[in-house]
Amino acid sequence: GESVGLHLPTLSVQEGDNSIINCAYSNSASDYFIWYKQESGKGPQFIIDIRSNMDKRQGQRVTVLLNKTVKHLSLQIAATQPGDSAVYFCAERRAGGSYIPTFGRGTSLIVHP
Amino acid sequence: DTAVSQTPKYLVTQMGNDKSIKCEQNLGHDTMYWYKQDSKKFLKIMFSYNNKELIINETVPNRFSPKSPDKAHLNLHINSLELGDSAVYFCASSQSRAETQYFGPGTRLLVL
Numbered sequence: 001g002e003s004v005g006l007h008l009p010t011l012s013v014q015e016g017d018n019s020i021i022n023c024a025y026s027n028s029a030s031d032y033f034i035w036y037k038q039e040s041g042k043g044p045q046f047i048i049d050i051r052s053n054m055d056k057r058q059g060q061r062v063t064v065l066l067n068k069t070v071k072h073l074s075l076q077i078a079a080t081q082p083g084d085s086a087v088y089f090c091a092e093r094r095a096g097g098s099y100i101p102t103f104g105r106g107t108s109l110i111v112h113p
Numbered sequence: 114d115t116a117v118s119q120t121p122k123y124l125v126t127q128m129g130n131d132k133s134i135k136c137e138q139n140l141g142h143d144t145m146y147w148y149k150q151d152s153k154k155f156l157k158i159m160f161s162y163n164n165k166e167l168i169i170n171e172t173v174p175n176r177f178s179p180k181s182p183d184k185a186h187l188n189l190h191i192n193s194l195e196l197g198d199s200a201v202y203f204c205a206s207s208q209s210r211a212e213t214q215y216f217g218p219g220t221r222l223l224v225l
Contacts, residue, residue: 042218042219043117043216043219046214089156102158103156103157
């Protein structure tokens with residue numbers, strides 16, 4: 001079946017480094033992608049999104065890149081801070097569907113001070 | 114002010130019991146959702162609901178039922194709880210089905 005998945009379940013970085021979290025999707029009909037951050041004991045929190053007519057979008061310290069050719073999505077976090085430690089989820093939504101996003105498995109980001 | 118709130122935060126109960134989890138949003142959103150997150154952090158949609166349409170994930174057992182007294186509330190009722198129901202349940206809301214979802218803090222359910 002089609003799915004959204006992540007390459008690495010855990011990513012450890014040093015404070016100040018840049019982090020890259022990757023996500024692969026398999027449904028070419030997906031037209032909207034979202035990154036969520038989930039801190040321990042809390043619900044997922046929207047970070048940034050991107051539509052399929054774009055290949056890059058920047059926010060505050062975060063950048064999402066979309067490569068539709070290889071169905072790959074990445075979240076780049078600049079100057080990673082301890083407060084960035086969390087589980088990150090990518091989610092995809094399919095054009096013409098129910099508008100409910102399908103979440104990937106999540107990557108745990110650990111930032112060492 | 115909390116945008117999406119859930120009660121209780123923790124729920125420990127015996128197999129076979131019936132329980133409810135409450136969700137309220139003060140964002141004025143039209144659509145609310147329930148998700149289940151398992152021990153491996155996988156988030157699975159259970160229900161999507163607005164005043165016009167209930168969308169049910171067909172894999173959800175009919176022991177689970179959403180109940181919406183008004184637009185700001187979507188409660189989750191679970192009958193005959195089973196061990197496999199142990200998980201974290203998240204409520205979420207969005208302005209419309211196509212808009213960004215905002216999640217509540219979760220309810221940690223443990224069935225013994």
